[in-house]
Amino acid sequence: MSLIRTISEKTAHVGVIGLGYVGLPLAVTAAERGFAVTGLDIDQAKIERLSAGRSYIDAVPDDRLQNVTAAGRFGGTTDFTRLSGCDVIVICVPTPLNAQREPDLTFVTTTAERIARHISAQTLVILESTTFPGTTHDTLRPLLVQSGLALDRDIFTAFSPEREDPGNTRFNTATIPKIVAGDGETAGALAEAFYKGVVDEVVRVRTTQTAEAIKITENVFRAVNIAMVNELKLVFDAMDIDIWEVIDGAATKPFGYMPFYPGPGLGGHCIPIDPYYLAWKARSYDVPTRFIEL
Ligand SMILES: NC(=O)c1ccc[n+]([C@@H]2O[C@H](COP(=O)([O-])OP(=O)(O)OC[C@H]3O[C@@H](n4cnc5c(N)ncnc54)[C@H](O)[C@@H]3O)[C@@H](O)[C@H]2O)c1
Structure with missing residues (x-):
């Protein structure tokens, strides 16, 4: 068969x-x-x-x-x-x-x-x-x-x-x-x-390359946004502004924004690791990944 x-x-x-x-x-x-x-x-x-x-x-x-x-x-x-x-x-x-x-x-x-x-x-x-x-x-x-x-x-x-x-x-x-x-x-x-x-x-x-890129994109997206919201928390703390109220307010925008919340940083099997897979591969194409590496 x-x-x-x-x-x-x-x-x-x-x-x-x-x-x-x-x-x-x-x-x-x-x-x-x-x-x-x-x-x-x-x-x-x-x-x-x-x-x-x-x-x-x-x-x-x-x-x-x-x-x-x-x-x-x-x-x-x-x-x-x-x-x-x-x-x-x-x-x-x-x-x-x-x-x-x-x-x-x-x-x-x-x-x-x-x-x-x-x-x-x-x-x-x-x-x-x-x-x-x-x-x-x-x-x-x-x-x-x-x-x-x-x-x-x-x-x-x-x-x-x-x-x-x-x-x-x-x-x-x-x-x-x-x-x-x-x-x-x-x-x-x-x-x-x-x-x-x-x-x-x-x-x-x-293509399989596209499917592999989709997964890495999802995890780079998460890593970058978690890092960004943690930085925003430090900035707004210094300004005596409540980051949680800021995020809840921003999340009322029905397009172009997705809430991420401050926390102890990246953990688990995937998010702290997968972005390096893309950065490493990009090097062989001579394309810098400064943003991902940051
Ligand atoms: N854990 C998650 O939430 C998650 C989500 C998405 C993708 N992934 C990806 O999926 C893959 C697996 O992750 P995981 O979290 O299931 O890992 P895991 O460590 O929980 O499980 C891996 C299993 O593979 C076994 N193993 C190791 N070498 C082997 C070999 N040569 N032959 C047979 N078995 C072997 C280990 O004993 C273990 O049971 C990784 O690429 C990871 O990045 C994980």
């Missing part, structure tokens, strides 16, 4: 690599929506917890995990040979910075090499890890070729960024619109079909 059909009919077997804040909610949501999902991680302790029906991610309560496990639609493993039975493989591994504050893509590259060792023909590989524009096309694809299979004929590649907002009870994996792009028309159509089966709204864009 063709790959597009197995995906659309949800008979495709899905492998999710990296069962953290991004991977576990995605794996469980895909299983709840009818796919058979294998979760793969190098952390044996996490796999043991999942096998015992105990989640370590707040967004995935134990009962959701236990339900999909009992239905036979989710199981975790550290055995990467299981990738050979997957029709869709989604990569959700970390993308941190190294000691020089440069992108550290080693989690992505070692994962791609592992996939290449076990992947079968007619498989869609999707990168979800946040990264700079060009990673899917220029880094992931060449490593997958080591499998001996042909790109865009046997293996299709796509990028779809994650928009998790840990702690936010208004949205979950299924209700946050999902940006999706493939390398080429067929890969794009396959990725769109897959995510339509998992989330409520899919937003397809033309």
